[in-house]
Amino acid sequence: VPPGYAELGARSNFSLLDGASHPAELVAEARALGHAGIGICDTNSLAGVVRGHVAARELGLPFVVGARLLLANGAEYLAWPTDRASYGRLTTLLSRGRMRAPKGECAITRAELTEHAAGWCLALMPPLRPSPDFAGRLQQDAAELRPQLALPLFCGAWCRLDGQDQPRLDRLAGMAETAGAELLAAGDVRYHHRDRRRLADVLTAIRLGRTVETLGRAAERNGERALRSPARMARLFARHPAALANTLRVLEAGSGFSLAELRHEYPDEILEPGRTPQETLTDRVWAVARERWPGGVPENIQRRIHHELGLIAQLGYAAYFLTVHEIVRFARHRGILCQGRGSAANSTCCYVLGITAVDPSKHDLLFERFVSANRREPPDIDVDFEHERREEVLSALASDGPGLARRGWS
Amino acid sequence: VARRILALWLPQLPTDRLRRLEPALRGVPLATWGSCGNRRLLLAADGPALFAGQALADAQAICPGLVLRPADPQAEAELLERLALWCLRWTPLAAVDGTDGLLLEITGCAELFGGEAALLQQACAGLRRAGFAVRAALAGTAEAAAALARVSDGLIVPPGEDLAAVRPLPLATLRLPPDVVSGLSRLGLQTVGDALRQPRGPLARRFGQGLLNALDGVSGMRSRPVRPVREPAGFLVLRDLLEPIFTRPAIEHVLEHLLVALCQQLLDVGRGARRLTLRAWRVDGAVQELAIGTGAAARELAHLRRLFAEPLGTLEPDLGFERFSLEASRTEPLEGVQAVIRGEGEAGAAASGLAALIDRLSQRLEVHRLQPLDSHWPEYAAAPVAPFETIAVPAGWGGEPRPPRLLAQPIPLAVTALAPDGPPAQLRYGGRSHRVLWAVGPERLEPEWWGADAGRPARDYYRVQTAEGPRLWICRLLEPGMDGAPRWFLHGELA
Numbered sequence: 001v002p003p004g005y006a007e008l009g010a011r012s013n014f015s016l017l018d019g020a021s022h023p024a025e026l027v028a029e030a031r032a033l034g035h036a037g038i039g040i041c042d043t044n045s046l047a048g049v050v051r052g053h054v055a056a057r058e059l060g061l062p063f064v065v066g067a068r069l070l071l072a073n074g075a076e077y078l079a080w081p082t083d084r085a086s087y088g089r090l091t092t093l094l095s096r097g098r099m100r101a102p103k104g105e106c107a108i109t110r111a112e113l114t115e116h117a118a119g120w121c122l123a124l125m126p127p128l129r130p131s132p133d134f135a136g137r138l139q140q141d142a143a144e145l146r147p148q149l150a151l152p153l154f155c156g157a158w159c160r161l162d163g164q165d166q167p168r169l170d171r172l173a174g175m176a177e178t179a180g181a182e183l184l185a186a187g188d189v190r191y192h193h194r195d196r197r198r199l200a201d202v203l204t205a206i207r208l209g210r211t212v213e214t215l216g217r218a219a220e221r222n223g224e225r226a227l228r229s230p231a232r233m234a235r236l237f238a239r240h241p242a243a244l245a246n247t248l249r250v251l252e253a254g255s256g257f258s259l260a261e262l263r264h265e266y267p268d269e270i271l272e273p274g275r276t277p278q279e280t281l282t283d284r285v286w287a288v289a290r291e292r293w294p295g296g297v298p299e300n301i302q303r304r305i306h307h308e309l310g311l312i313a314q315l316g317y318a319a320y321f322l323t324v325h326e327i328v329r330f331a332r333h334r335g336i337l338c339q340g341r342g343s344a345a346n347s348t349c350c351y352v353l354g355i356t357a358v359d360p361s362k363h364d365l366l367f368e369r370f371v372s373a374n375r376r377e378p379p380d381i382d383v384d385f386e387h388e389r390r391e392e393v394l395s396a397l398a399s400d401g402p403g404l405a406r407r408g409w410s
Numbered sequence: 411v412a413r414r415i416l417a418l419w420l421p422q423l424p425t426d427r428l429r430r431l432e433p434a435l436r437g438v439p440l441a442t443w444g445s446c447g448n449r450r451l452l453l454a455a456d457g458p459a460l461f462a463g464q465a466l467a468d469a470q471a472i473c474p475g476l477v478l479r480p481a482d483p484q485a486e487a488e489l490l491e492r493l494a495l496w497c498l499r500w501t502p503l504a505a506v507d508g509t510d511g512l513l514l515e516i517t518g519c520a521e522l523f524g525g526e527a528a529l530l531q532q533a534c535a536g537l538r539r540a541g542f543a544v545r546a547a548l549a550g551t552a553e554a555a556a557a558l559a560r561v562s563d564g565l566i567v568p569p570g571e572d573l574a575a576v577r578p579l580p581l582a583t584l585r586l587p588p589d590v591v592s593g594l595s596r597l598g599l600q601t602v603g604d605a606l607r608q609p610r611g612p613l614a615r616r617f618g619q620g621l622l623n624a625l626d627g628v629s630g631m632r633s634r635p636v637r638p639v640r641e642p643a644g645f646l647v648l649r650d651l652l653e654p655i656f657t658r659p660a661i662e663h664v665l666e667h668l669l670v671a672l673c674q675q676l677l678d679v680g681r682g683a684r685r686l687t688l689r690a691w692r693v694d695g696a697v698q699e700l701a702i703g704t705g706a707a708a709r710e711l712a713h714l715r716r717l718f719a720e721p722l723g724t725l726e727p728d729l730g731f732e733r734f735s736l737e738a739s740r741t742e743p744l745e746g747v748q749a750v751i752r753g754e755g756e757a758g759a760a761a762s763g764l765a766a767l768i769d770r771l772s773q774r775l776e777v778h779r780l781q782p783l784d785s786h787w788p789e790y791a792a793a794p795v796a797p798f799e800t801i802a803v804p805a806g807w808g809g810e811p812r813p814p815r816l817l818a819q820p821i822p823l824a825v826t827a828l829a830p831d832g833p834p835a836q837l838r839y840g841g842r843s844h845r846v847l848w849a850v851g852p853e854r855l856e857p858e859w860w861g862a863d864a865g866r867p868a869r870d871y872y873r874v875q876t877a878e879g880p881r882l883w884i885c886r887l888l889e890p891g892m893d894g895a896p897r898w899f900l901h902g903e904l905a
Contacts, residue, residue, distance in 0.1 A: 163853025198859050212860050216784025222854040
């Protein structure tokens with residue numbers, strides 16, 4: 001029986017000029033090799049995990065979300081959130097680091113890492129030659145971060161077949177034991193299959209601004225930074241079987257969070273205090289409808305509104321409608337021309353709220369073409385803004401968020 | 411006597427040079443290009459609708475059959491210099507003019523070749539035969555002749571009429587910077603005559619001294635000296651003998667004389683010999699040749715004499731030699747070094763002593779030093795270079811444990827190891843069985859995929875300590891042999 005192993009820290013091509021395989025290729029190869037699961041950790045980025053998640057869902061392979069955190073002091077960590085809240089902390093940390101640094105870079109300090117690490121699984125990755133500095137950092141991190149982490153701190157370990165693997169593993173195992181950390185096997189993966197070594201070398205050449213012939217020892221010495229079979233990993237880590245078993249622990253803990261849990265989260269400001277979005281929307285639609293038809297809302301319109309509000313309530317899209325309505329109200333208030341178009345014109349609610357201008361009762365359009373219980377995502381409401389002033393709307397959204405009503409104009 | 415200068419203009423020098431090198435390029439449109447900032451421009455072109463300074467992409471669009479070659483300004487300059495040397499047949503004073511012209515000072519020489527017109531014809535015909543487009547003009551000053559050659563061909567200005575001849579020339583023929591020419595043009599000054607009529611002060615203030623110098627030159631107000639080319643000095647000494655000699659002491663005696671004379675020649679010009687050739691003419695007309703090389707430029711008598719000691723034995727005097735010549739066919743600058751009285755000069759003396767030793771050894775065996783190279787592949791990690799090359803070590807080179815010497819021919823081994831990729835446990839080497847005490851590895855090396863041996867199998871290297879003593883660097887090929895068994899090789903012994 002091959003021992004269980006999951007590659008948890010594979011780089012995808014979203015680690016720019018480093019990873020040489022698509023996330024889906026990594027997932028498919030891991031599945032073919034018999035990995036227990038797969039995790040994608042791109043450098044200071046979560047860009048690759050979405051495609052990895054989709055591919056893994058299709059193949060039925062457990063998938064963990066993670067990121068490779070490269071700190072300003074040169075330390076390298078792999079971090080896997082274990083629930084929605086710790087995922088939020090990871091994205092917050094990355095966003096802050098990215099916004100502070102020039103485009104394409106990321107500046108994260110160790111203090112910030114400590115601040116956000118609650119609920120993560122964390123592994124400190126070793127340098128090519130583990131130094132006393134590294135041992136000191138491992139010891140310090142293990143002691144300081146233990147109370148927050150979901151599992152004890154791991155000391156990452158990989159085999160590159162550079163002739164130093166076994167001495168390095170033994171050394172790391174010793175350092176980990178002293179520090180109270182545990183060894184975690186990894187593949188240091190840059191590509192899913194060894195054939196991609198050529199592409200990886202080309203990427204290296206582009207990154208360094210040199211030709212491939214002049215790469216010298218900056219090129220890969222072999223094709224070993226590909227995914228390996230669990231049996232092969234077991235042979236390489238024969239003297240440290242716990243390192244393999246730990247990958248399954250992280251896989252299980254990391255499965256506590258899935259990208260499928262993510263939902264659109266609408267701002268609270270659009271709500272009227274103490275009421276649900278659905279109540280707010282219902283009230284608002286009827287209020288406007290009564291204004292529009294002072295002599296009484298026509299019967300067919302009433303029927304349509306009831307039907308639409310029912311479907312919106314069933315699918316939980318009220319907050320979405322309110323958000324769009326908020327933006328349109330803001331634009332109208334500023335005198336910026338705007339007009340909804342496309343399938344949203346099928347909706348009487350949109351018409352009543354003034355988002356679209358086509359009276360659906362006159363055209364007898366089908367609301368289900370716009371919102372349908374069979375589609376699992378919110379409908380598109382396309383709104384065009386006057387092109388010269390579109391920037392105004394965008395910057396107001398960016399600075400105030402959609403709570404425009406409260407702050408901007410009412 | 412009025413000076414007479416013949417200017418030759420070679421407008422197509424870069425492309426003519428390429429056509430001489432590659433006869434297949436005759437008859438096709440050809441251009442050379444270079445980079446100017448991040449733009450690629452034609453530098454020289456011959457073909458319809460092509461001109462220097464044109465963008466490369468435009469030229470290719472206009473002329474799809476255009477053959478492009480990168481410009482090689484150094485080779486072009488060298489060629490021009492060789493052509494100037496060739497022109498020394500007509501005058502002792504021939505000079506290179508800019509990047510595409512030659513100037514021949516032929517004052518007093520023309521009569522030897524049948525007059526000025528005949529000389530001009532000969533020079534042009536010779537260059538055209540060699541495949542160069544050429545235009546010529548003869549005038550009293552270098553600048554005037556050069557400017558006239560750019561607008562007409564074969565013009566000979568009689569003495570004293572230079573000024574009249576250059577007045578109608580466009581200012582562009584003076585090879586001024588383009589912004590100066592366009593600035594003058596904006597002022598309505600189109601010809602040399604226009605500019606000469608202007609007051610000098612304002613012209614100098616506005617366009618700089620360069621314009622005045624050019625105007626003075628072309629109008630003959632101030633003559634610029636021509637800097638003639640010199641033939642490279644040849645280091646050759648000859649000795650004719652009254653009686654043929656055939657004994658070794660006699661030959662050594664003659665060689666000594668030749669060496670003394672040659673070393674003096676080298677000393678006079680501050681050069682040292684890298685290659686010396688001794689030629690001996692036998693009575694029956696046969697010529698024998700001996701050559702020696704030195705690692706560093708040398709002109710020390712005792713040292714050179716010693717280098718000849720061995721090869722002199724290969725001369726076959728037979729009936730005797732009647733003539734010897736000694737030539738330094740390759741020389742390099744060698745400055746004299748102030749000798750110190752005692753003590754501190756040791757280091758310099760040691761370096762030249764080493765050079766002398768290596769020269770002597772090189773007469774008998776191959777001497778080289780190793781240049782570290784940036785590569786994972788063991789065979790490419792170093793390459794032999796000449797003993798006195800400067801060595802640059804790539805950053806981080808030598809970090810991996812490697813044997814001090816790789817075997818030129820790896821030795822196949824019989825190795826017992828755990829399948830499929832376990833470390834070696836026992837091996838047979840040198841007719842004996844060795845037990846492996848420990849093995850560190852594997853270090854997997856795969857060939858450089860962009861190189862010549864991309865198709866070779868990857869190797870897993872192990873450092874092995876045998877119970878019997880030797881520490882070995884052995885590898886397993888990742889491609890099994892015919893019988894399916896893994897193939898193992900010894901590639902070197904570790905220190």
